[in-house]
Amino acid sequence: MPDSGPAGTGMAFDEKYTVTASPHIASDITTGRVMRDVLIALIPAVLAGAWFFGARTLLVCAVTVAACVAAEFFSRKIMRRENTTGDLSAAVTGLLLALNLPPSIELWMAVVGGAAAIVIGKQIFGGIGQNFMNPALVGRVVMLTSWGASMTRWSPAVSGALFGAMPTGGGAVDAVSAATPLALAKALFTGGGLTEGLSQATLALPSYSALFLGGVAGCIGETSALAVLLGGLYLLCRRVITWHIPAAFLGSAALLTWAFGGRGTLFGGDPLYQILSGGLFLGAFFMATDYSTSPMTKKGKLIMGLGCGVLTAVIRLFTTSPEGVSYSILIMNVVVPLIDRYTIPTVFGGGKPHE
Amino acid sequence: MSDNAENKAAGGGASGSAGALDAANAGGSAGANLLTVFRNGLLDENPTFRLILGTCPTLAVTTSAVNGVGMGLSAMAVLICSNIVISLIRNLIPDTVRIPAFITVIAGFVTIVDLLLHAFVPSLYSALGIFIPLIVVNCIILARAEMFACKNSVARSAADGLGMGVGFTAALILIGSLREFLGNGTIFGIDLTQRLFSPAALMLLPPGGFLAYGAVLAVINKVTRNKTAVVGCDACPLRCGMKDGERAGLADARGNGGAV
Incomplete structure (x- = not known):
C-alpha cells in the first residue's frame, strides 16, 4: 500500500538489500494497525450511545460501517485500483459518521451519507492519504444540508435504554423530542425560547455530571464525554495521536467561550459546560487528528487545533447554529496545506546563520 | 455556394487558417457539410461536456430543468444571431480590435433577449436573474465567434451556432433534470417519486x-x-506556432500527447 502512513512502511523487503532514499528505518506501524486502534478507542462511545439511546444506535453504526466499506470496495473496483477495504479506514469512517448522527436517523439516509463520505470525501481524490477533508464529516455535512430536519431531530437520552423496548422506526422515535445541551444554552444565551414546543420547564440546563457521564440529548457519540475521553486517552497512550491538536482545540474553545460566552459580561461564560457538551471531545480527539487532513509538524498541529477551537467558539456564540465543531474542522482541513507550507521544520544544521 | 468557395471565403478570413472543423475532421477540404457542423456542436465538441465552456451558467442556473431550458434557449438565440452577424462582417473587422467588436455584437443581441424575456416570461426572467445579462461574457459565444464565425461562411456559422446552442441546451436540461429529481423529487415540475x-x-x-x-x-x-482519440496540436485551431521539439517536451511534461 503506497499510502500507508509513515514513510517506508509499504516497502517490499523481497531483496536482501534495499537501496532507497532516506528514511531507512521502517517501523511496524501499518494503516491497518492504526485504524484498528481507532476502532478499539471508539468502542466506549458506541456502548455509551447504545446505553442511553437504545439498541437502534448499534443498527445505525452497523449500517453506516457497511455502507462505507461497500462504497470503498465498489469505487475502488470501478476505478480499477487495488482493494483497500482491508486497511479498515472505511470502517473507521463509517463508525465516526454513525457517532455523528442523531439516534433516530432514517437508515437509508445513513447509507447515502456513508456512500457520500467515501466517494465524495475520499475516493474521488484518490483514496486514503489523498483526501483533503475528513470523510466522515463530509458525509455528515452532506446529510445535514440535505435533510436538516432529520439530522436535528433529537431523542431524549434514557439510562438503560439499551435493554428497553427498541423503537420500531422513525415514527416511534420522534414522538418525543428533546433539545441538545448546546441548543438549550443558546436559547438561554440569546434570551429567546426554543421553538420546538418545549416549555420553559425543560429549559433547565443539564448538570456537569450528566454532560460528563452521559445522559444528554445529541448525536449517538456525543452524549457521554467520558466515553470519548477514554477512547482519546487510549489513542494517546498508543501514540496513534499526539496531544497537540486536542489540547489546542479544547483549550482555545474553552478560553474563548469563557471570555465571550457570558451575556454582556467579559469572562462570564461557562467553559466547562461548553467543552463537555456537543461534539467537541469527539471532534478534538477523533476527527481533527485524522492523519491525511491534519498538519505534519507539532507547530502545525497546534495551529490547526487553535483554528478549530476559535472557529467552534465563534460559530457556537455568534451564529444562529448551536454547534460548530464539524464546520470548524472542515474549514481547518482546507487550510492544512497552507499550515504545512509555513511550518516546514528546519533541517539539522540549517536555519538562519548567526550574526 | 459550393464547399470549395466557402473554404476560399474562409481562407480570406481574419486569421487565414482553416476552421476548427476541418482539422477535427481529418483536414478534408470538402468534407464538412452543414449537418456535420451541427452534429459537431451537439456531440463531438459539445460545449458543456467536451469543451467545458460556459460552466458558470451551467452550475448556477441548473437548479431545475425549466431553468436549464430557459438558459439554453436564450444562449442559443444569442449564439446563432451573433455567429451570423460576425460571419457577415468578418472581413470588415480589423484583426486587432476583433474582440471588442465581437463583444459589441453579442451585447446587442443579449439586450434584445433580456428585454424579450422580461416582457413575455417574467417568471423565468426572475429565476435566471443576473445570468441573462451575463450571456454577454459567456465563453461559448465568444469562443465560437473567435474560433468559427470569423473564419467561416454565414451558413456554416449559423449551423455551428444552432449545433452549439442545442448541445448547450441539452446539457443544461440533463443536469437540471438530475438536480431537480434528486433535490426536489420532480422533473419539469412533475412529481415522479410520489414522495x-x-x-x-x-x-x-x-x-x-x-x-x-x-x-x-x-x-x-x-x-x-474508447471513441475519443488524443489528436494533439493538429486539431487545435489556435496555431500557437510552437515548434515540434517544444511540443514534444511539453507533451512529456504533461503526459497528454501534446495537446496544449
Whole structure:
C-alpha cells in the first residue's frame, strides 16, 4: 500500500538489500494497525450511545460501517485500483459518521451519507492519504444540508435504554423530542425560547455530571464525554495521536467561550459546560487528528487545533447554529496545506546563520 | 455556394487558417457539410461536456430543468444571431480590435433577449436573474465567434451556432433534470417519486451543481472513452506556432500527447 502512513512502511523487503532514499528505518506501524486502534478507542462511545439511546444506535453504526466499506470496495473496483477495504479506514469512517448522527436517523439516509463520505470525501481524490477533508464529516455535512430536519431531530437520552423496548422506526422515535445541551444554552444565551414546543420547564440546563457521564440529548457519540475521553486517552497512550491538536482545540474553545460566552459580561461564560457538551471531545480527539487532513509538524498541529477551537467558539456564540465543531474542522482541513507550507521544520544544521 | 468557395471565403478570413472543423475532421477540404457542423456542436465538441465552456451558467442556473431550458434557449438565440452577424462582417473587422467588436455584437443581441424575456416570461426572467445579462461574457459565444464565425461562411456559422446552442441546451436540461429529481423529487415540475424518499436539498445548493456536473461528465467520459482519440496540436485551431521539439517536451511534461 503506497499510502500507508509513515514513510517506508509499504516497502517490499523481497531483496536482501534495499537501496532507497532516506528514511531507512521502517517501523511496524501499518494503516491497518492504526485504524484498528481507532476502532478499539471508539468502542466506549458506541456502548455509551447504545446505553442511553437504545439498541437502534448499534443498527445505525452497523449500517453506516457497511455502507462505507461497500462504497470503498465498489469505487475502488470501478476505478480499477487495488482493494483497500482491508486497511479498515472505511470502517473507521463509517463508525465516526454513525457517532455523528442523531439516534433516530432514517437508515437509508445513513447509507447515502456513508456512500457520500467515501466517494465524495475520499475516493474521488484518490483514496486514503489523498483526501483533503475528513470523510466522515463530509458525509455528515452532506446529510445535514440535505435533510436538516432529520439530522436535528433529537431523542431524549434514557439510562438503560439499551435493554428497553427498541423503537420500531422513525415514527416511534420522534414522538418525543428533546433539545441538545448546546441548543438549550443558546436559547438561554440569546434570551429567546426554543421553538420546538418545549416549555420553559425543560429549559433547565443539564448538570456537569450528566454532560460528563452521559445522559444528554445529541448525536449517538456525543452524549457521554467520558466515553470519548477514554477512547482519546487510549489513542494517546498508543501514540496513534499526539496531544497537540486536542489540547489546542479544547483549550482555545474553552478560553474563548469563557471570555465571550457570558451575556454582556467579559469572562462570564461557562467553559466547562461548553467543552463537555456537543461534539467537541469527539471532534478534538477523533476527527481533527485524522492523519491525511491534519498538519505534519507539532507547530502545525497546534495551529490547526487553535483554528478549530476559535472557529467552534465563534460559530457556537455568534451564529444562529448551536454547534460548530464539524464546520470548524472542515474549514481547518482546507487550510492544512497552507499550515504545512509555513511550518516546514528546519533541517539539522540549517536555519538562519548567526550574526 | 459550393464547399470549395466557402473554404476560399474562409481562407480570406481574419486569421487565414482553416476552421476548427476541418482539422477535427481529418483536414478534408470538402468534407464538412452543414449537418456535420451541427452534429459537431451537439456531440463531438459539445460545449458543456467536451469543451467545458460556459460552466458558470451551467452550475448556477441548473437548479431545475425549466431553468436549464430557459438558459439554453436564450444562449442559443444569442449564439446563432451573433455567429451570423460576425460571419457577415468578418472581413470588415480589423484583426486587432476583433474582440471588442465581437463583444459589441453579442451585447446587442443579449439586450434584445433580456428585454424579450422580461416582457413575455417574467417568471423565468426572475429565476435566471443576473445570468441573462451575463450571456454577454459567456465563453461559448465568444469562443465560437473567435474560433468559427470569423473564419467561416454565414451558413456554416449559423449551423455551428444552432449545433452549439442545442448541445448547450441539452446539457443544461440533463443536469437540471438530475438536480431537480434528486433535490426536489420532480422533473419539469412533475412529481415522479410520489414522495417515496425525502429529496436531498443539497443537490439544489451550489455544491450539488458541482456534484451533478462532475458526475455526468464522468459518466460521459467513461462511456465514450474508447471513441475519443488524443489528436494533439493538429486539431487545435489556435496555431500557437510552437515548434515540434517544444511540443514534444511539453507533451512529456504533461503526459497528454501534446495537446496544449
